[in-house]
Amino acid sequence: MLFRIDPARPVPLADQIAANVRRGIADGTVAPGERLPPARELAASLDVSIHTVLAGYQQLRDEELIELRRGRGATVREGLRPDRAALLGLVHDLVAAARRIDLDDEELLDLVRSTASGP
Amino acid sequence: MGRTARALLTGVPHLVAVTPALVTALVAADRMPVEPATRFTFDGTAVSTMPYAAMVASIAALGVALALVFGAMGARPTAARVSSVDTARFFGAVSWATAGLLGSVLYAATAANVDAASAAEATLPAGRLLIAVGVAVVAGAVGYLVTPSLPPAPEEPAGAPVAVGATERVSWSRRVESRMSLALGAIVVVGGLVLGWLAGWLPGALLIVVGLAVLLLGSSALVTVDRRGLVVALGALGWPRLRVPVDDIVSVTTGDVSPAQFGGWGYRLVPGGSGVVLRSGSAVIVTRRSGRRFTVTVDDAHTAAGLLTGLGHEVS
Incomplete structure (x- = not known):
């Protein structure tokens, strides 16, 4: 899959790496069950620290998009719905947009709650 | 030039190449030993023999088999061009040179038996091999010239x-896997186990090492494109x-x-x-x-x- 990161952007590199994978799963470039590049290889390829790549992969594991196993590396979860990755991408965009207009977390959650329970 | 024409161009030379040996063997059948000599050492003396009928059949079979193999390979459909040289013409040269070398060696070996009372009397001077190499070079050059270049797939x-x-x-990175290497490596490892059991552990272990090397190095590759360029990391x-x-x-x-x-x-x-x-x-x-x-x-x-x-x- 294709990773594109830009250190000139204000977004942390680990977040950018995670966003690349989310997008890849959402648009079908990376299929459920597929292996992501080994962290060491990807770090060398992007010229970043291996900890940056691992931090990105851990985000994805916490979001239940990938599995991290010793020896097998990072694989996209079997049976995952690609839409879930797309949704998580939207959530990250939503939070970033709220931060840009200095909306605090409570206000954002209230907005989401009222939208979800609305007509 | 169509596929049939290409198959004929690379296949037929092998049929032509065995003809002198075959014709000589058939025409001079009653002037040859019952068991003609078929292999010679460098000083020209015969080292092994074969019954007359088996020799004639082998020459004919070799010609037909090579014609089929080279013909099939020469007729392969157009594909993307993967080399800076013209592989179609290069293959034509290889086919014709092989035919030239084999044809002259077979003819010389057959002719050496004519009028020999027994296989032991048949001699084949090593100089004949030099002539065969010369024939191969000329045939290869002709093969290169007569083979038209293959238009590469667009x-x-x-x-x-x-x-x-x-x-x-x-x-960008992607892993490519080879089922062929996996199967081959597995077969060699199993073969090594069987050989080790039947014939002793040293040859068995050697074969197992080769099989594992094929599995480890040849079964997959990680292809990466980044600022460094195109990188292919072989194997696991x-x-x-x-x-x-x-x-x-x-x-x-x-x-x-x-x-x-x-x-x-x-x-x-x-x-x-x-x-x-x-x-x-x-x-x-x-x-x-x-x-x-x-x-x-x-x-x-x-x-x-x-x-x-x-x-x-x-x-x-």
């Missing part, structure tokens, strides 16, 4: 170049690795290739090029400054090629 565009920003870092260990730096790449294309073009699977060298060919199908083909081409079979070759093109013209 080269597919490299895919839209992926624009890479000045501060941006990109990395990712070592050894082959690299073509961006600066060394003149042009990038994609296309369908087949292991037959490279003479087999794995890391292959062909005249004017090289490649890591783990399966047939889509591949990235880069032309280096030296004119040599490097090919690697991989899925989603369009993205890889587009990115390599983009890396060559970074937006500043």
Whole structure:
């Protein structure tokens, strides 16, 4: 899959790496069950620290998009719905947009709650 | 030139090549020993013999088999061009040279038996081998000249170049696996176990080591495109690795290739090029400054090629 990161952007590199994978799963470039590049290889390829790549992969594991196993590396979860990755991408965009207009977390959650329970 | 014509052009020379030996053997049948000599040492004395009928049948069978094999290989359909030299004409030269060498050796060996009372009396001076090499060189040259060059399949565009920003870092990677190497490696390992059980552990262990090496090195590769260029890390260990730096790449294309073009699977060298060919199908083909081409079979070759093109013209 294709990773594109830009250190000139204000977004942390680990977040950018995670966003690349989310997008890849959402648009079908990376299929459920597929292996992501080994962290060491990807770090060398992007010229970043291996900890940056691992931090990105851990985000994805916490979001239940990938599995991290010793020896097998990072694989996209079997049976995952690609839409879930797309949704998580939207959530990250939503939070970033709220931060840009200095909306605090409570206000954002209230907005989401009222939208979800609305007509 | 159609496929049939190409098959005839590379196949028929082998039928022609065995004809002098066959005709000699048939015409001079009653002047040959019952068991003609078939192998000779360098000082010209016979070392092994074969019944007359078996010898005639072997010569005929060899001619037909080589004609079929070379004919089939010469008739292969057009494919993406993976070498800076004309592989079709090169193959024509190889086929004709093989026919020339074999034909003259077979004729000389058959003729040496004519009027010999027994196989032991038949002698074949080593000088005849030099003549055979000369015939092979001439036949190869003729083969090169008469084979028309194969129009390569139209080269597919490299895919839209992926624009890479000045501060941006990109990395595309994909693993390519070879079921052929997996099967081959497994067969060799099992063969090693059987051999070890039947014939002793030393030859068995050697075969197992070879099988494991095929499994470990030849069964997969990780193809990466990034600022360093095109990197192919072989096997599960990712070592050894082959690299073509961006600066060394003149042009990038994609296309369908087949292991037959490279003479087999794995890391292959062909005249004017090289490649890591783990399966047939889509591949990235880069032309280096030296004119040599490097090919690697991989899925989603369009993205890889587009990115390599983009890396060559970074937006500043």
